[in-house]
Amino acid sequence: MSSSQRLSRAYKNAKKVMFDDHSKFILFSDCHRGDNSFADEFANNRNIYFHALNYYYNEGFDYCELGDGDELWENMNFESIFEAHKNIYQLLRKFHLEKRLHMIWGNHDMVYKDKAYVEKNLSSYFEPIDNTDKELFEDITYTEAIILKHAHTQQEIFLTHGHQADWWNYTFWRLGRFLVRVLWKPLQVWGIADPTSPAKNYKELIKMERRIKKWILKNNLLITIVGHTHRPRFPEPGDIPLFNDGSCVHPRSITGIEIENGQISLIKWHIDTTTDGTLKVVRVLLEGPEKLSDYKPKP
Template identity: 45%
Template sequence: MKTISRLNEVYKNAKEIPFDDTSKFVFFGDTHRGDDSIADEFGKNKHIFYHALNYYYQNDFTYVEVGDGDELWENSNFEHIRNSHFSVFNKLKEFYDAGRLYIIFGNHNMKMKSPDWVEKNMYSVYDEYLGEKVDLFPGLKVYEAFRFKHKKTHQEIFVVHGHQGDLINDQLAFISHFIIRFFWHFMHLIGVRYAASPAKSRRKMHKVEKNYTKWNAQNDTIIICGHTHRPKFPDPGESSYFNVGCGMHPRGITCLELIYGKLILVAWRVHSKKDGTLFIKRTALKGPVPIKAYDKTPPIKGKEIKNKSIQTKQE
């Protein structure tokens, strides 16, 4: 299935989430939380991520996970992931209990597409420290995509992981899953990277971005993705394809904030003071830019049409 038609299908079925100029959302993606082994690329940034979660929770943001939050291709047991990063999941549970957590699945955690799998594995988990089952995300619903719709202007933001239409990671994802689970996982332990991933292949990365930019041009709708692991924040007038980046970079993690009707690309990184003390710092890489700056509908033209219709009515 071609990327455009696949995206049209996902857009049509996306869950709608209303927002306004008082709303605050943070979009993270591709953290690929693993089992905290040497193959877990999230492990080196887990403290940065936890610090960022604390910041967003304390400042009343709603957390949106843009797919591939958990690495379920290399790790078959979700409980191992949760127990390896229990402090992170405890903080995510606080978001969920407060009604401020939304999750979409990506290709690496496509198991979450199944409500039965989510109920069995994510409603509750076995806590190794307590020695009993505890609630995690009871009643959680995981979606393929969201359509954020402004209550007043009706401007939309389409949020989707970004693997849709990428043949080897979408329609043939079961093949990639098999290869990574039973071959590349062990190669990963000695430092070999999966070459078919857009995050590791510049050619595939640009192909994905090109296809999604084309969809954006046809639909004039802001689109926020992950998948390629490359953060992207266009200038007004350019194609409004945004990418959250990922949580696996050696230099830290990136995310997008939607706050008071404006988008900001943010990096969370470790810095050092003169005395050698390390600290985690939030840095705005680009923005804030009002989302209305990406609305290509000319207001003047709309006004002219309105005046013309009034004049016709008077005649």
């Protein structure tokens, strides 16, 4: 199956979420939440991420995670990740209880395509203090893709991880997971990158983006937002509408995409220093906002 066919299948089977100009979404991907070991790239940014997530919860945003939220290639199970970042999952649970949580699986958490696995591992957790099982993400569903559909204009925004355009990480993800666990995780501690990852291999990144752009052109310039490459993208109106929200494992910062008031923006959260030496987490607008309606499909 070609990358175009995989993307088309994901679009056909996507979960549909209606929205309008009053809706608010924050899109993050590639958190790669790990076990807080030396190989956990998310650990350096966890306080930034938690602060940003808390902001979006209080401001009434829906949270969309575009895959690779949990690092289940390097780590054998979800339990160790949950224990390392328990406060984050408890905050995500609050989104879930209010039906404001929309989760997509990527290649590093592709096991979440199995509903039985999700139910067994994510529905509840054991709390040693109370010696009881407590609910976590009961009845949660992970999907390969989401379509945000505007209630009035019928404009669609296609959200997916993007690894459909990366044949190795989609078709051979189990082999990739094996290699990461036995080879690249130990080497990562010493700063040696996995050459099969498009986030670490520029040539693979360009190839993947080219395949998705080709698919967008075939599908009437559908707005498409992905992750996977870790490289933020924000095209101008009139360009091929391929967006990328970046990742949450940039050095000292996280990036994401906001959709609010019928507009789209690329943002960054990072730690800044005030003149009196105080450290604080701040939000920075990188690109936009641009009106979604300006990204018009071909007539």
